[in-house]
Structure formats: structure tokens, C-alpha cells
Amino acid sequence: MEFLYKNSALVAQERISMSAELLKQVIGNLRQATFAKDYSNPESFINLPQDENILKSITAIKEKKNKPNLKYIFVAGIGGANLGAKAVYDALFGYFDNFYPQRLPKMIFLDTINPKVSASMSGFIEQNISSADEILVCIVSKSGETIETIANLQEVSQILEKKFGDIKERVIVVTKEGTRLWQISKEKGIDTLTLPETVVDRYSVFSAVGLTPLSFLPFDTGQFLDGAKGVVDSCLSDNPEQNPAMLSAIIISEHYKTGKSINDNFFFHPELESLGKWYRQLMAESLGEEKRIEGRLEKVGITPTVSIGSMDLHSMAQLYLAGPQNQITTFVYAKDTGVSPQISNSALFANLSPDVSGETPEHIVSAMYRSIKTSYIERGIPFMEVVLPDLSAHSLGSFMQFKMIEMIYLGALLGVYVFDQPNVEEYKQKAKEMLAKK
Template identity: 40%
Template sequence: MILYHKNMNQSTKIQLKSESVLLDKNEIARTADLLSDYIQYLNSVAESQKYEAPESSINLPTDNKMLEVIEQVLLKFKNAQLKYVVVVGIGGSNLGTMAVYDAVLKDQNQQTNPLPQILFADTVSAKSLQNLINILLTCSKANEFAINVISKSGGTTETIANFEIIYSALREKFIDIDRRIIVTTEIDSKLWLESTAKKWSTVSLPNIVGGRYSVFSTVGLIPLALAGLNIQELLGGALQMRNACLQSDNQFNPALLSAVVTFLHYKNGVKINNSFFFNPELESLGKWCRQLMGESLGKQFDSVGTEVRAGITPIVSIGSTDLHSMAQLYFGGPKDKLTTIIYHSETESKLTVPNERMLPSLIVGINGKSPAKLMDAIVGGVAEAYKMNGLPYVTLQLPTISAETLGELLQFKMLETMFLAHLMNLNAFDQPNVEDYKSGTKKLLEST
């Protein structure tokens, strides 16, 4: 059976193909119908244009007031001398930004006229922090960098500690460093109050929008815009996908179809979700997807308080590298994984395997072929291997890797997660057990 997400009116660029889902078409339709009321509810959230429901992140792509705030930040911080944008944040405060940056902008920093580079300070690592500080100390003046401290709650241990270390290391050389600091946090958080008191540039995000759903808010848009991304294209892609995913027909709603396929396999014991990326620049996107699924669906209790210990374990694979480390497990091991192959067939380049080769007797059929042609064949071979071994998979085809398609893909995954959580009777927007390590960490720090 082959199921396709139909690209109605060419509203979205991404194509979802369910070529080997190993599920009954009627069962897919019946399960999709279970989400009809929830989709109606999401439409009402979108029509309200307010930030009152946990799902209100779907309104970020149309928030013009937010864009006005961002424009004011850009006027103050973006200049011809800007070389580095430092994102001090962790989890939902930096993974979405990193996903878009690595996919769309990072390679441009190796070209003749590079855009500002984003440097990420997330985990607490002396070596990583020292390397970052050394880079910033090469600047001759503060105008060459901007530091964006991001913590929704305002009390993230890693973020505050990293900022204090960076600030302390730079303030002697850059006595005007305070004017190069942007703080992104909830209004009236402790960080908000401290930041405004120090007269740092301070911007908010809607309190109801969770960190892992905040990439289209000031959290992601400010550093990406400073680094040169066209955020209008990013938001345009997100809006196109949102509108497609607010339809009740799974033929036209890719997030609905993907969520239903994932849920039905979950019910059948397939509880590992493998995102298999065949463009290495999308690896950070995989880490963002991992957080989104892990935090949203890994729950001790369901929505009515019954202990369920639910969850789908997300893993990230990179092709073709992981075909030489994990493929044996995937094809020969337990049938407990649903795989999504995510791939953009690259445009042809001048690089090809020469016809007159140094090792002509090795590997038939590669003469004259570009890296893109080789990878196309590898992806096709992987799909055949899944079919041969009776393993379920779906394919997400990307026509380009651009701000617009990243906007579509991020929005697709967020709505897919909301649909999945609803089918699993889980709260997609909290993460109560994360507090277990946070409270333990703070107790240990305060006692020493």
C-alpha cells in the first residue's frame, strides 16, 4: 500500500510519502477521525490570534507585533562590524536556532563574505567556554559581537552560570559590553527584573509558549535575524505548513498522517522513532526533533493523572555515516522502530567521480557520477532494504534546504507532536520530571 500526503494547491513544499507503513488504510482513516475535534479546536486557536492555549505557538508566524519588537532589536544590534552572535541558552532556548542555523547559514561563514557567526553556549564545559571566550577576545570592539541570554523561566542553572563566566571574561576589555547584551525571558521572571534594572535590552516571549515550541518566537528569530537569515521566509514556510495541518483530511494534512502512522505503530509495540537524515547539515535539526518528542511524549502520568510511563524514544541517524554503524541493528535487529527518511536531493555540482580513476577495478558504476547521484542511489538502496526486511518507514522529501522549507519542517514536527500527544492522552506541553534533576542540582550547589 502506498499513501501520499497530497500537496494541495502546492501550499507546502515538503512531500510526505508513506510507501511502506505496513498498516491498513481504513485503520489510518478511522484513527485520523479521532482527531477531528482537536483539529477544529486548533483552528479556533489560530483564528483567535491570542496566546491563551498551550497550542498558541501556532500563532507565532502571524505575530506582527513580535516582528516590530525584533526590528527594534536589529536596529540597535545589527551593524556592518558584527562578527559573532552568542546564544547563551540550553534545550528549547537554543536547539531550534541551532537547527536552522546549521542547515541554512553555517556553510556561508566559510565563504568570501561571511555572515555573522552564531556561537552557542549551552552545556557547562570549561573547554567549550574557553574556546568561545578566546574567539570573542579577538574582537577589537564590542560592536563586533552580540550576546543573547535566553531562559524562558529565567532560572536555568547552565545558562546563568555560562553568562556570568562569559561576562566576567569580557568586561575588562570591553567596558561597554552592557550595550551588547540581549536578554530573552518571560515578563516578570527574576531574569527579566534583573535585566531591566541593569538597562540591558530585554525582550519577552508569550508565557504560554513552551521552550521546545518557541523557535518562531523572539527566542529563535532574534539570533537568526542577526546572523542574516530571512526570518520572513522562515515564518512563511511555517504558516504554509500550519494551514495545511489544520485540515481534517489526512490526504492533505502531513502532520496528521504522520502522527496517525506513528501512533498505530506505537500501539503495536513500535516505540522507537528513528529520524534518518541524509543531509549532514540537518543533524542539529535531529537533536531538536529529539527534544520535542522526548519531552512532549515521555510522561509518567497521562492527562487525567493515571500513571502510564508512556513514551516514544527518539533517535537520530545520519546517512550515510550511520549505515556503517547502525544499519545492521536496524535491518537485522528487533522490529521496534519506525523510521522517517528525511532527504534533499542536492543540485548537481562540478564534482564528479572521474572517468579515468586511480582505482578503476574497484566499485562498478560510479564513473562520472556526482555526490548527489551517489547519495540518491544510497537513499534508494536504504528504502529497498526497509521493504525487503518488512520494516515500516515514511519519507520526507525536501525540495531545497532553505529558510522556507525549514519553517515548514519545524512546524510539521510541532503539530505532529501535538496530534500524537492527543492520541496518547498526554500533555504535550509540560515536562514535570525535568525538575527532578534541576532541584537536585540546586540543592547540591547550595550545600557546597
């Protein structure tokens, strides 16, 4: 993975050096967390990719639950409980599902409440699933009481029970030890995995939260974890030139100080859109905060947006190039997509566009990517680049760990505690109160 910013980020080197000095204590805390190899504080999420006990527990359940005729994995979870797994699934499999209907198993994510999905699920199960071995239900909720997750769990469970009877052997629960969900699962003999108390959902993709559903796919878990482990040393370096997480955080922070409160993450691969949404939650929930400074209430936060190339060059580029300069952009691009077919003229549209005849889609996308960067430079619009070697499990692991460490640095620079979300809990409590008034 390469991080490129010189001549495009528009942040003075002395400002980078000053901020790097401020982050030395934070780096020390992260190093201490890696040395301890435990989960004594929230920063310990950094140790998840090296935790062999997590992998052993997941492997044991996979060996017990996996069936040769497994067709569908229903993942009931929302927010940090499912965005990481969905990001990886869509990047490697889901975006292309329509082209490979016979490739199984497929994941179905039950996140928000949708009456049409609920109404359609019964017919889908009736028509497409003939044996309980063909399905797996994975419930992911750290608190064990997330309203949307519990509602979706109840819905899919009762449909499956109606068709197959007792389905507990086809269910996996991932929750914090001691929750009501954990207690019920244990009482009923449902296979249950836990995650460390201190690990926050949005930082948990390398725990049972993300790895459990992904482990049932033709997915290289080892490479995914190796990618995460491989960036830790550089992301904990004191030298900002060797530390992409620190550099990215400093650049975003410096532009935030000048009024650029939007961080647009521009992915030039549409299969990475869900990865963008994973990062959107990571940044939004980590940095959005109300705090009092000298008796005055100040609202802090950077708004993360997701753009997809080259599609959004035809929907958002006019705003980005000519609109208010209130954002710092992070372009994400992979050097090698693994395929390179050539575009040939069809008989029907021969000679319609000589510019594309004989080209590869990869080369066309590269031209689009280089052209928008050139326009940004000419207009003085700041950006940085994350260049992935490919779109593999290893690259995804590297990117996700890099971004989670980046968030620690950003929180320190903005004076924000990145491991809570009290205002999210506020709406959840109000929703429970409203539902209680039947």
C-alpha cells in the first residue's frame, strides 16, 4: 500500500512536523497496547489480527456448521456489527453476485428494518431453501439488544422455524459475554462467540464480528489478517514520512482547521463502495462530539462522504471542481484488478468511438483517474492518495487497519475521544421508550 500526498495535499511540511510531535504520546500508547497483547483498553483492537484464540474459536464453529450444500448466510447486524463484513464481501464477491448466480454461499445482510424485505423473505426462503443445511444465521450485536438486529433475527428465525422446526444448529451468535442475548443462547445450546469488552463495534472487523460470517466463504482469512498485521509497524512509526496513518490524520486535521469539514473518500472501484460506508461510520461515530470549552458548547466533527469513480465524475465532479472548497479528498485506487479484457468494436456500433476501441477497461479507468487528479491540481483542490497493489483480502486488511489507526490520531488532534457515541445511545433509548408505549 502506498500513501501519496506531496504536491497535492497542500499542507506545509513544518505543520506536519509540528503535529507529528504532538502525536508521539499517542504512538507510545499504541505501542504499549501492542506490547501488552491484551484487551485492557479500547486501543487494544490493534491486537485482534494476532489473536490466535479468536481464530481457533471461529475455525471450530466453522468445522461444525459448514455444510457442502450451504447456500445462504443471513447476517443480522447493523452499524459496526455488519459494515466490516459487508465491506469485504462486496469488494470480493457481492458486487459481482448477479454475474455469478451459481457461486455459493452468498451473504444476505439484514441490517435496517424494511417492511418489503420482511414480506419478501418468507417467499425467498420457501422457493430457494429446501434444507436447513443450506442456510446459516449469524446474529451480531455486542449489546445483545439492538432493536433492528433483534427484530430481523425474530423475523428470519420464525420463518425458518416454520419450515424446518428447530434451527438452533444453524445459528451462530456473536455478542458480549453476559448480555441477555448471550444468556439465552447459552441456555438454549446455541453456538456463541464473544468479543472483548473493550473493543468497540466499529473497530471490531478483525474479531469474531467480522471474521465469523466471512470464514464460511472462499475467503483467505489468513491473508486478510496478515494485511492488517503488516501495516502496524509503519503506522506506529515516529517518522511521519514512514507513517501513512499519521500523515493522513494530520492532513485531514490541518484542512479541518481551515474550514474544510468534509472528507470525501473517492474510490475508483465500485466494488469498494461498502468499504467507503464502513469508513464513513468509523469517522462519523468516532469524531462527532459535543464538548464544552470555557463554558461554551462546541460541536466537533468531520463529515465523511463516499464517491465512486468514474460514475460520480458524472454526478459530483461539477460541485467538487466549481463549488465551495470545503473538503479534503482521499482517492483510493488499485494498481492491479486482476483482469484486463480488451474492448473490441461491435458490428452494430463499429467506429462509434475510436478512443476506446482496442483499450482495456483498466486503462480507461486509469485515464479517468489521472484526469480528475490533474484537474484538482490545476485548481488547487487538496487531495491525497491511497494506492493499493490489488483488490485482495490482504489489501483490504491493510487498508482497514491503517484507517482505524488513523482515526486514533485524528481524535487526538481534534481533542475527541473516539471510542464512544453517547448521542447514538440517546436515540436508541428514545426508540425503546416509544416502542414500549403500545
